[in-house]
Amino acid sequence: MTVKSKHVRIKGIKDGLVFLLDDKCPFEDLLSELRYKLEHSHQNILTGPIVHVDIKLGSRIVTEEDKEAVLEILKSQGNLLIRSIDALEAPGSKENDEALFLMSGMLRSGQVLHHQGNLLFLGDVNPGGTITCSGDIYILGALRGMAHAGVEGNEEAIIAASLLSPTQLRIADIISRPPDEWGTRESSMEFAYLTNGAMQIDKIHNIVKLRQGLNVFKGV
Amino acid sequence: MGEAIVVTSGKGGVGKTTTTANIGTALALQGKKVCLVDTDIGLRNLDVVMGLENRIIYDLVDVAEGRCRLNQALVKDKRFDELYMLPAAQTKDKTSVTPEQVRDIILELKKEYEYILIDCPAGIEHGFRNAISGADKAIVVTTPEHAAVRDADRIIGLLEQSHVESPKLVVNRIRPGLVKSGDMLDIEDILQVLNIDLIGIVPDDELVIKAANSGEPTVMNPDSAAAIAYRNIARRILGDAVPLMQLDRKPGAFSKLKKFFGMG
CATH class of the missing domain: 3.30.70 (Alpha-Beta Plaits)
Structure with a gap:
């Protein structure tokens, strides 16, 4: 040969x-x-x-x-x-990380939910409840407790909720505490993200500005 | 076979013992055979509120350790023939009985009584586990304060993980004036967070304090707004559909109010 x-x-x-x-x-x-x-x-x-x-x-x-x-x-x-x-790394594990894992329930005071990857949670997170994720956190419900996205240090991670009214938010190593740090906002579906190490809150429809790779619906 | 209902709250001082005493007495008023069980070992109060302190001979720990038979420890109420109380020990602590021992005692009581109301101590530790071990259902008591609602939420979470059926909520010590002015959480706010069925609301009433100090449950006094509220809760436990109490006093109720203050 x-x-x-x-x-x-x-x-x-x-x-x-x-x-x-x-x-x-x-x-x-x-x-x-x-x-x-x-x-x-x-x-x-x-x-x-x-x-x-x-x-x-x-x-x-x-x-x-x-x-x-x-x-x-x-x-x-x-x-x-x-x-x-x-x-x-092999693509297998990577794809699993990027998929949105669906979970529902009610996270009450003292309860902790951790997920490896991205999580879509249907239900409320009450004050005293904690939700942590290595990736993004999307909550279809009220976030009144604590949410920590990108726990392993991913600063790209975001936290979105139908009612974003947390006791505290964390993305990677950055900790933010409303409402004094955010000012008053209209209550509509919002998400939190990091720019230059500072936490920002924006309406959910502005997510395309942050996530360029998303599949964007442009109408037919 | 009777039904065992634990009355719990997480936080102390929200009215667990008062609620236990009053719902128990209200059920007895309806002709039910009722036994109240105090599991707050070391800090017993139910006997004081019921006015039965001086009749105690044996207690829950004595029964658990076999020093007496269950029937010997039961204290009969002054007012009702079919209302009994099993007092807690005052000289021991929560760890002097195990959840299994309490469960066996409750199981024994269920053969004899239609309703067993278990007064749970504050906290989420051993005493809480003792109290819920024999219960089929739970009533969670809260007051319209953030701290109490937070603790109720924690307790509901723990109950949901246990064998106890879906808990029901009592919101105690509501002051309609403060709710109206926005200085007190309203029922809707509380229900939005806790997300469980409401079984009753009890207005703040000075007569409750007076009654507790005289060892006569408020529910015996039909002039008290809280008494009506507790009677309503008892009827809901029995399966009646009783509408929630209207807390805003309408002009028509003014005469009642005057009578309430002894001016009518």
């Missing part, structure tokens, strides 16, 4: 080797070229003392199995010690 393309590039750095793996070509081609290079063309550098290896998969989206396959090939060479493997 002859491999002419350059899907796999091996670079020497101060304390080891970097394997730059092309992120456009089919994954199978990548694996076979990697195998070929290790077993045939680059044997000279792969014999001798133990070498640290960093693997860079670029912007290719890989699953755990894909990573495993790459590691398997490299492990077949006894002197390669894999130090790191950089890649984007």
Whole structure:
């Protein structure tokens, strides 16, 4: 088997080797070229003392199995010690995060609801109740308690509610406390978001200004 | 088999004991066989409000620990033959009985009585768990104050997680004048937050304090507005559809008011 393309590039750095793996070509081609290079063309550098290896998969989206396959090939060479493997996360988990999880009920004082991802909550959150999310929080009901969106530090997260009248709002690490910080507003469906680390409140129809990627209805 | 109803609130001082005593007495007035159970061990009050303090021989803890039979601990009311009370111990604390022991006692009482009203201590700890352990239903008492409503909300959340059927709300100590001027939460505000069925509203009435101090439940005095409210609640428990009390006094009610102050 002859491999002419350059899907796999091996670079020497101060304390080891970097394997730059092309992120456009089919994954199978990548694996076979990697195998070929290790077993045939680059044997000279792969014999001798133990070498640290960093693997860079670029912007290719890989699953755990894909990573495993790459590691398997490299492990077949006894002197390669894999130090790191950089890649984007598999799409599966990412899609789940972006989906809107639907939940209903009544969050009473002392109760805590946490969701990993984006949450659409049908019902009220009462004073003393807490709702936390790693993503966005949308409440079809009254938010009178505390809501914390982007708990893991996502400053892009927003909090929207039919009646936005919370005891406190948090997005990422920013804490805001109404009404003294917000002034008086008309009561209509609103959402809270961060700009330059400060909490802002706006009407829900202005969300398109913040979220450019949304599917926007423009009429027929 | 009778029905056990726990009267609870979370916050202290909103009128759990008064409500228990008055609803219990009102049910007895309707000819029902009723037993009141005080689970506020260490801080018992129900006996004082009922005027039965000096008749206590044994208490709830004695029954739980087998020092006496259940019937020996029950105190018969002065006014009604079919109204009894099981007092709490005053010298112990809440942890001297377990929820299982209380549940067994309530179960025993349900064989004998049509209604068992359980007076719950304030708080959400051991005493609360004791009180709800044997209950089938719950009445949550609140007053038109943010703090009381907040605690009621917490209690409702805990009740919803328990075996107790959907709780009913009593809003106690309403002062219509203050509600009208916007200085007191109105019923609508409270219901919007708590979102449970309302079983009664009780106006603030000085006669309640007088009655409690004399050991005679208010409900015995038909001139008291609170008495009427408690009687209405008792009738609703029995399944009657009684409309809510009209709190704004209309001109026609003025003469009543004068009579109320002894001027009529």
